[in-house]
Amino acid sequence: MNKYLIVYSSKTGNTKQIAESMYSAIADLGDLKSIDDEIEWKIYDVIFLGYSVEYGMPNKKAREFLAKLQGKSIVLFQTLGAEAMGEHAMISLANAARYLGSNCKIVGAFSSQGKIDPNLLDRLAKLPANHPHAPSIESQKRWQKAAVHPDATNLLEAHEFALKIKKRMNFLAQK
Numbered sequence: 570m571n572k573y574l575i576v577y578s579s580k581t582g583n584t585k586q587i588a589e590s591m592y593s594a595i596a597d598l599g600d601l602k603s604i605d606d607e608i609e610w611k612i613y614d615v616i617f618l619g620y621s622v623e624y625g626m627p628n629k630k631a632r633e634f635l636a637k638l639q640g641k642s643i644v645l646f647q648t649l650g651a652e653a654m655g656e657h658a659m660i661s662l663a664n665a666a667r668y669l670g671s672n673c674k675i676v677g678a679f680s681s682q683g684k685i686d687p688n689l690l691d692r693l694a695k696l697p698a699n700h701p702h703a704p705s706i707e708s709q710k711r712w713q714k715a716a717v718h719p720d721a722t723n724l725l726e727a728h729e730f731a732l733k734i735k736k737r738m739n740f741l742a743q744k
Contacts, residue, residue: 571642571738573599576608577619578630583648583683583719584619590724591617591646591679594731604630615642615676615738617731621683622649625657626664635668642676643669644734646727648683650715653723677734679727682718 573595577588585603592601599615602608610616616638620631627635627647635643645665651657658680666675690712696703704712719727 571598571614571735571742572612573615573617573735574608574610574613575599575601575617575619576604576610576634577601578604578621578628578634579619579648580621580628581684581686583681584621584646586719586724587646587648587679587681587683587727588617588619590727591619591731594728595735598735604634608634610638610641613641615644615734617644617646617734619646619648620665621686622647622651622658622661625661627661627668631665632668635665636670638670638673640672641674642738643673644677644679645675646679646681646730648681648719650683650685650712652711653680653682676738677730679730681723681727682715684716684718685712 575588575592577584579585588601599613618631618634620627626632645662647661649658649661662678662680693702693704
């Protein structure tokens with residue numbers, strides 16, 4: 570039987586909510602830890618790592634944690650202000666994979682939209698109108714949509730995703 574670890578790095582609480590929902594699906598087989606906790610990752614078979622997306626990649630703490638991992642089955646999960654299945658989300662997941670330590674295998678990936686850090690929104694609001702990231706009508710609509718996420722549907726999707734990973738990994742362990 571595989572032993573699971575869910576690690577999350579969360580500034581606004583979005584990623585923590587997703588991590589807790591995933592953990593409810595695998596609690597009998599593992600542990601849930603903040604990335605700020607002391608973590609003995611080597612004793613786990615499958616490691617879920619959750620992070621907020623910053624500039625199209627995992628936040629700094631998550632990047633550093635990914636780089637330490639060696640020879641593990643990895644599940645990436647992320648929260649971001651953009652669409653969960655949009656191009657930015659896919660690029661962010663691909664960028665996360667670049668930080669993995671040696672001999673790791675990605676066995677799953679999950680994205681959820683989440684509210685944007687208010688500090689970031691304040692910084693964006695102060696950008697000059699000709700800046701590529703200055704607020705536009707379109708971006709402000711996206712930000713409003715993101716403000717209500719993760720919602721109950723996102724949390725259920727995260728739980729069901731973790732159940733599927735558990736089922737897949739148990740099947741592979743029997744081979």
